Amino acid sequence: MNLAIIGCNGMGAMHAQMATNCGLKLVACGDKRKSIAVALAKRYDADATTNCEALAMRDDVDIVGIMTPTPTHTEYVAAAAQAGKHIFCEKPFGRTVQQCREAIAAVKKAKTKLFVGHVLRFFHEFETMKAQVEGGKLGKVGFVKMYRGGIFPQGAGKWFHDYAQSGGVTFDSMIHDIDWLRYVFGDAERIFCQAIQRSKPQPLDYSMVTVRMKNGIIANIIGTWAHPAGFRVRTEICGDKGMLQFDSNEAPLSVIMRKKTGDGPTMIVPDSPVTTSPYQLEWQDFLGWIEGEHKPRVTPDDALQSVRMVSAALKSAETGRPVKL
């Protein structure tokens, strides 16, 4: 099957690698900035264009990958669906619940398949934690604490800095944890959020959320784009029989590069290598679904629900009140 990618910056290039690892052929690259489209297209001997809408119409394209800034996702989804293509869309699915609803309607009408990249469901460490919970190691779970983040992301054209577009750390990053929480522990009853969303003198966002699940579980999630450096993920799950903790800082590999001058601070980058990247696993899951082998691990409705939850979180942050879901 042939793939077209819309949005060829960092995420687009990464997904190009993952999809081609799975045997797809990248035939077309679209990006509003020509140089970025051309750079990726060159590596895969594909066509490059700035007319992203036209990409989805190409007869030789079976799957469209959408890795653009969040607010543009659903328009491309609808266009690709109308052209009869299957769609892989990066998370968050859309910037509003309404956008997601409209995109789902378009996909349903076209009878194509839409997969949203909630990749945390494919991370080995998160799958292991899920197995521990489901295997009863912790007994009845009562409390979940999640933490994710580091430096403020750059992103092409600095679109992350515009909270109206990106929704900040709550919408763009914490959505990973929110989706996983729902995946493992079910639907939420209500959500409370404090998010700082500062722009001057420099962009900083730090978000603190409490979710009350329908089954009574309390979850506390911290998301940071307020750190001067680094990236860290932590998860803790507590039950009546035990608890578990994960910390990405506790990694088997640690890389520290010496600077040429020998002075100034340098960064220690922890790494946990695995044979098959979670990003490749999500492509395998999507392709298996297209081939009719199994149901997808992430449904379009899952993706909509996670947008609904982070939208509710931002509403809570704005109003200072818990928001019922």
Add this chain to the structure above:
Amino acid sequence: MAKIGIMSFAHMHAYSYAACVNALEEAELAAVWDDVQKRGRAAAGQFGTKFIKDLDAFLATDIEGVIITSENVKHRAMVEQSAKAGKWILCEKPLAPNVTDAKAIVNACKKAKVGLGTAFPCRYSPPLKAVKNQIASGRFGHLHAAACTNNGQFPGGWFAKEELAGGGATMDHTVHVADLLRWITGREFTKVYCENGTLLHKNINTDDIGSLHLEMEGGMVVSHIASWSRSDSFPTWGDVTLEIIGQKGVISVDAFDQKINVYNDDVMRAEWVNWGDNPDLALVKDFVAAVDERRAPPITGIDGLRAVEVTVAAYKSAKTGRMVKV
């Protein structure tokens, strides 16, 4: 030589404080009183002092300062009687399970002109003192937010009985961090939202996990977890952690992370053995100095009261489902 008495060994911290008094050259553990005779006698024996059965007789001695480590709901009566007898008082946290009792405690000591301290040993923890000093230096600039935890293993007994503790994990594990943030920032709490519940332990009538969201003067926002979430098999009793987001940087502290990992086959469980300073010792030493010089202990009854006000507002929020003014 300051003569110190301990009133009640209901709270496990009494054992640490007793050992601290004994470790200080300038103090003497003169006597123990306890409303549970057996427990009091055993403790007196353990720490090499006498047990006095009758409270009036205990308060009639020349003991100058008392450490009150009873169940939360009994603090008020014990403080009032000790204050009347002219004793300097160090009261275990939380100062009281409600604002009325906490205010009565403060007023009783004011009226009797005795010094009242609240036992917040965290202020003496070197890692936490370092946070206070770093923030005070101004190098972090404006403070935007803080995410904190005070997790613990399940203490059981009276701690999880509403009628004796006045609340559960939210009562037990909010006040330390509330006090630390007041102390570090020099600002008061204005609002609190709280979700809590009994989710980790069976057959108790208190909450065992609380997730709080607070606001402070100047707009700083705070998340705090007050829990008894550490399983019995966890390698230590719990933690006190803070991550503070400043305009110019981030400071994170895990106050009890000065530890050695020990794996012993008799226990068959990993253990964290702490090294470094003992904050309890510094707390007791400062109290003894206050007794000796007949001055107010540095961490006051008002500090205790303010932390109680935050906790009580958290319970009100959990009950009403709204953000509540402190």
